[in-house]
Amino acid sequence: MKDKKRVVILGSTGTIGKMAADVLSKNDEFEVVGLLARKSLKTLLEMKSTFPHAMTALTEELSDDVDFTGSESVEALLESTKPDIVVVGVSGFIGLKYSLLSAQHSKRLCLANKESIVTGGRFFLNAVKSYGCEIIPVDSEHNAIFQLIDSERSKIESIYLTASGGAIRDIPVEALEKVTPEKVLKHPVWNMGSRITVDSSTMFNKGLEVMEAHFLFGFPPEKINVLVHPEGKIHGIIELEDGTFKAFISKADMRIPIEYALLYPKRSYKNEKFDLSGNLQLLRPDPLKYPALELAYECLKAGDGSRIAYNAADEVAVEYFLRGKIGFLQIYDIVKKVVEKGWEKDLNDYESIESIDRESRILATELLSKW
Numbered sequence: 001m002k003d004k005k006r007v008v009i010l011g012s013t014g015t016i017g018k019m020a021a022d023v024l025s026k027n028d029e030f031e032v033v034g035l036l037a038r039k040s041l042k043t044l045l046e047m048k049s050t051f052p053h054a055m056t057a058l059t060e061e062l063s064d065d066v067d068f069t070g071s072e073s074v075e076a077l078l079e080s081t082k083p084d085i086v087v088v089g090v091s092g093f094i095g096l097k098y099s100l101l102s103a104q105h106s107k108r109l110c111l112a113n114k115e116s117i118v119t120g121g122r123f124f125l126n127a128v129k130s131y132g133c134e135i136i137p138v139d140s141e142h143n144a145i146f147q148l149i150d151s152e153r154s155k156i157e158s159i160y161l162t163a164s165g166g167a168i169r170d171i172p173v174e175a176l177e178k179v180t181p182e183k184v185l186k187h188p189v190w191n192m193g194s195r196i197t198v199d200s201s202t203m204f205n206k207g208l209e210v211m212e213a214h215f216l217f218g219f220p221p222e223k224i225n226v227l228v229h230p231e232g233k234i235h236g237i238i239e240l241e242d243g244t245f246k247a248f249i250s251k252a253d254m255r256i257p258i259e260y261a262l263l264y265p266k267r268s269y270k271n272e273k274f275d276l277s278g279n280l281q282l283l284r285p286d287p288l289k290y291p292a293l294e295l296a297y298e299c300l301k302a303g304d305g306s307r308i309a310y311n312a313a314d315e316v317a318v319e320y321f322l323r324g325k326i327g328f329l330q331i332y333d334i335v336k337k338v339v340e341k342g343w344e345k346d347l348n349d350y351e352s353i354e355s356i357d358r359e360s361r362i363l364a365t366e367l368l369s370k371w
């Protein structure tokens, strides 16, 4: 029998991590050899019962029940397990460091952590390539565009990412001031971690995805379009030179892109039948409701530092919003102020990227404390 592919899941206790575990538990081509989380010990140990041979690690919690703990545990886990594939399902900027380490220890990153690409940009992609590792995007829109590009031989003119519009989609702009975290956390299409759910309503998430698409697929900002698609069935569209379009349609279930990224270039899975009937709307996003989107294009043109500041300030501001310390609209106000400070354009090493991430978080926190 052929050797099984060895898989490590980083962020195994999160939404993406659990879905990846579910997919992997049903496919005997793979063996889960490592599971890592920050501090969710109970969930991690429950997962260990599904994958008894997996080594386990927690980065921010001490416990004798896991194999590795502390900040060095990611590297220790990767060195000990020697994976073929790493599913990068951690959230936040830390994903950049973990993705770089994973690329040194494996042959494929199934990359859900968009922050790695947004903050690492060209430096990150070049580093991964130099280690002989490939990236298959897991983010549903990017996975869709990846599949469309992979199956197209003619020149692609532009790409379209779809957006749900988040939980505030049908709320008038004048009423947004009063929107609560409870309301925003009820996403109409996807079930996801809290930051990305808030980011879906502000469209900071789509802003990050525009940046991600730019680096992954090499299109200039003006050739990356966003359309609001409330039904959550179309995930990506490509426009060809002859003025025709091809769309990628599937059920809104992250298991589909996760399976694809694990198995590529093969497709050997069977999903439930999906009912395509019903409306399929594609609408231009309202710039007054979603100003974070335009800011993302500005940051993309402004250079490396601005993208890092956009991501970091948003992460800090979302935390404050979730704790009830600021209103929904202030998330954008804070990020805009942090971005406007002006940041270095070209960054070619991890330390410089980390330093801008740190500085922009400090600035966001200072602004928030005086708000």
Ligand SMILES: NC(=O)c1ccc[n+]([C@@H]2O[C@H](COP(=O)([O-])OP(=O)(O)OC[C@H]3O[C@@H](n4cnc5c(N)ncnc54)[C@H](OP(=O)(O)O)[C@@H]3O)[C@@H](O)[C@H]2O)c1
Pocket: 010, 011, 012, 013, 014, 015, 016, 017, 036, 037, 038, 039, 040, 041, 059, 060, 088, 089, 090, 091, 092, 094, 095, 112, 113, 114, 115, 138, 139, 140, 190, 191, 192, 193, 194, 195, 196, 254
């Ligand atoms: N959810 C989705 O449908 C979706 C779709 C597309 C892209 N993404 C992207 O995928 C990533 C994960 O999203 P999510 O929704 O799955 O997030 P989530 O539910 O909040 O889960 C985050 C996971 O990362 C772990 N983690 C966080 N910081 C860590 C650290 N410093 N060290 C080790 N582990 C750490 C958490 O561990 P603990 O449980 O111990 O805290 C948890 O396992 C994000 O970048 C997001 O943008 C998500």
